[in-house]
Amino acid sequence: MSKKIEFAFNGENYTLEYTKRTIRAMEAKGFVAFDVETKPMTVLPTLFAGAFLANHKGLSQEVIDEIYEALDDKEALIAHLGEMYAEQLEKLTAPGNVVWKANW
Amino acid sequence: MESELVDVPLSVEEGTTKRVPVRLHSEIFEKCFPAFLAIGMTAEEYWDGEAELPQWYMQAERLKQKRENELAWLNGLYVYHALCNASPLFGFKKSKPEKYPKEPFDIFAETDTEEEKERKEKAHYEDMKARISASFKRFNAQRSQNG
Numbered sequence: 104m105s106k107k108i109e110f111a112f113n114g115e116n117y118t119l120e121y122t123k124r125t126i127r128a129m130e131a132k133g134f135v136a137f138d139v140e141t142k143p144m145t146v147l148p149t150l151f152a153g154a155f156l157a158n159h160k161g162l163s164q165e166v167i168d169e170i171y172e173a174l175d176d177k178e179a180l181i182a183h184l185g186e187m188y189a190e191q192l193e194k195l196t197a198p199g200n201v202v203w204k205a206n207w
Numbered sequence: 208m209e210s211e212l213v214d215v216p217l218s219v220e221e222g223t224t225k226r227v228p229v230r231l232h233s234e235i236f237e238k239c240f241p242a243f244l245a246i247g248m249t250a251e252e253y254w255d256g257e258a259e260l261p262q263w264y265m266q267a268e269r270l271k272q273k274r275e276n277e278l279a280w281l282n283g284l285y286v287y288h289a290l291c292n293a294s295p296l297f298g299f300k301k302s303k304p305e306k307y308p309k310e311p312f313d314i315f316a317e318t319d320t321e322e323e324k325e326r327k328e329k330a331h332y333e334d335m336k337a338r339i340s341a342s343f344k345r346f347n348a349q350r351s352q353n354g
Contacts, residue, residue, distance in 0.1 A: 105258040124254040127233040135230065143346045157255075178347045185339045192232045193335050194258040195239055 106187045108154070108180070112170050119154035119184070123191050129153040136188055150184050272314065280311035 108119040129149065139146045152167050174180055236254075243253050243261055246268040252260055287307045294304075 122255050123233075123236045127236060127254075130231045130233045136232070137230065137342075139342050139346055140349075143350070147346075181347070182340060182343045185343045186336070188232075189335060189339045190258045192235060193332065195261050196235060 106183070106190050108183060108187070110174070112173060117155070117170070118158045119187075120157050121154060121188050121191055122157050123195075125153060125156040126188065126191055128156060136185070139185070147181060150181070150188065154184055154187070269315065276311045276314050280308065283307070 105120055105122075110117055132149075134146070134149045134153065136146070136150070139150075148171075151171055152164065155162050155167060171177075239261075240250075240253060243264060244250070246264055248261065248264045284307055291304055
C-alpha cells in the first residue's frame with residue numbers, strides 16, 4: 104500500500120498522499136523536489152498542498168494553510184512527505200524482491 | 208541544476224534498464240507509461256493507483272512469459288516426437304537425432320547470483336531513501352540555525 108498520512112481536523116478526516124497523476128500536476132506547475140535545499144520556502148508549501156490533490160482536490164489554500172499551522176511535529180511531517188513523494192518513482196523504477204516495511 | 212540517475216525499464220520482456228538523468232519524476236512516469244500499458248495496466252491504475260501496483264504487474268507479466276515459454280517447450284516436444292516418429296516416411300539417412308531440451312530455456316537467466324541481486328536492490332533503495340532524508344535534514348538544520 105502507498106504511504107499515506109491521515110488525521111482529523113475540524114471534524115473532517117484527511118488523507119494525504121501522492122499519486123503519479125498528482126506529482127505530474129505539481130511538476131507541470133513548476134514544482135521540483137530537488138529544489139528543497141535551495142528554495143525551501145517555495146518547495147515546502149507546494150509539497151504540502153500537493154499531498155491534498157489526490158483525495159481533497161477542491162480544498163482551499165486557506166484551509167490547507169490552517170491545517171499546516173495546526174499540525175504538530177512539522178519536521179517529521181516534512182520528512183515523511185518527502186518519502187511519500189519519492190515512493191512513486193522508487194517503486195516504479197526498482198521493482199525488486201526486497202521486501203520492506205514502513206515503520207511510521 | 209541537480210538531477211539524479213534513475214533506472215528506467217527499457218523493456219518489460221527483457222527486464223533491461225538504462226540509467227538516465229532525471230530532474231522531474233513525471234518525465235520518468237511518462238517514459239514508463241507505454242511499457243505498463245503494454246502489459247495490461249490501465250491508465251487509471253498507472254496514474255492514480257497504489258505505488259506498488261506496477262511492480263505486481265511486472266511480476267505477473269514475468270509469470271505469464273514463463274508459462275508461455277513452458278507451453279512453447281511442450282509444443283516443441285510434441286513436434287519433435289512427431290517428426291521422429293514420422294521420419295521413416297521421409298527416407299532420412301539413419302542417424303541419431305539430436306536430443307530435445309529436457310526443460311524450457313531459462314528466458315530470465317541473469318548473471319548475478321540471488322545474493323548479489325538482493326544486495327544491489329537493497330543498496331539502491333537505501334541510497335534513494337538516504338538522499339531524500341539528507342535533503343530534508345539539511346533543510347531542517349538550516350531552519351534551526353536561522354531561528
